[in-house]
Amino acid sequence: MMKITVWILVLLMITGIFYPCGRVWWHPQYLKVLGQRTVSDVIEQFGPQAEQRLKPHFAAAGVAYPPERVSLLAFKDRDLLEVWAHQGSQSTLVRSYRIQAASGVPGPKLREGDFQVPEGIYQIIAFNPNSAYHLSMKLNYPNAFDWQQARAEGREQPGSDIFIHGKAVSVGCLAMGDSVIEELFSLVYAVGRMHVEVVIAPHDPVIRALSVPAGSPPWVSDLYSQITSAIEHIRQPPMQIDQVE
Template sequence: MTRKLILILGIIVIIIVFLYYGRSIYMPFVSKIKGKETVETRIEQIEEKVWNRLQNNLSLAGYKMDYPKEIILVAFKEEQILQVYAKDYNGIRIIKEYPFTAYSGKLGPKLKEGDRQIPEGIYNVEYLNPNSSYYLSIKVSYPNDFDKSKTELTNITELGGDIFIHGKAVTIGCIPIGDEAIEEVFVLTQKAITNNIKVIISPRDFRTNPSYPEIDEINWENELYNKIEDELKTLPNN
């Protein structure tokens, strides 16, 4: 009886682990069976519950009836926080912040494919992925022109890509914030997608800690961090 119970418990644990971490394996088959979602169908599925969760945050930011038409996404690696700001004629105000649910790499920019680094720099949202292996995801425009301009100094041409803000709690260089959080950021992004959403990824919050990390592999980190700090200065320090 004890051996059977242990076997059953072991099988249950394996199933749970597979369902949680094996989405990249089984989700393509699920998508084929039920058909792929579109951004619009995903929004229809989650918008009401997202509005209910965000209503108080949006109201405090001045949005009582609708979502902001322009937002800024800001990620801090050291603090492991993603912040969402609204921007309009009244200025810039924070809506909400979300903790990372996993983290890989260290402080410093992404330099090559496979280094597990979260990029650092000023990017934009490229598109929304409603069929992500990590529930929902938002594509970040890494590498940007600045990243590409430094390849001559590093002798590295394969910079990598496929950097996303996504759900779940696993990462190899992306920004995971969990399923409930990505629902909220996904909807906020979709509502503002026509206004060129800026994504700032910083090693730390230079508004509260102005010291620049020293990165052994490069000698141009100060140039990069000056650009990031200038962008952060335009945001309120909450």
């Protein structure tokens, strides 16, 4: 009886480690058995509940759902993601979420495998309804600015496959947890990817001016000026609702 109990505990430990850490390997095989989901499948499955959770926040902010445009502002030092809705000339902070996991340190992403969350101004270029991390949305990292600096410095592999996704594990992406990614996925789908901007900063430049980390390339000062200007533009109107969840 003692041996059986020990083996059960060992099996549970292995499962607990392999399930989250091994998703990249076992999840594709899982999908082969159960079949691929489409974006429409995901919206049909999670959309109604996600909208039900979101709409009270938009109503409290006085913003129609879905809004005309959306900005997502991520601050690495506080593990915070702000959702800003835009209607005409009005911008409103609708709600803020805790980022469950984000690897790396202050400073931009430079190369493949550095586990660094990038910093910059990005667009969402694809939905992944079959993500190993529940659901995910792909960013256009490296963007034109990232490629320009990489080529100037001879960096042929600046990295790729940066996502906003579910779960709470990150190797360079923003992990938001499953219920939150369902809300963000549904919101971006409703607004349209082309109407969504994602700004990732080391910290909030309104609280403290962005300073270039020691040892960074000279162009980082230009990048931080771009990020600061983008955030200031998004936050120009004063109407805000601060809800961190």
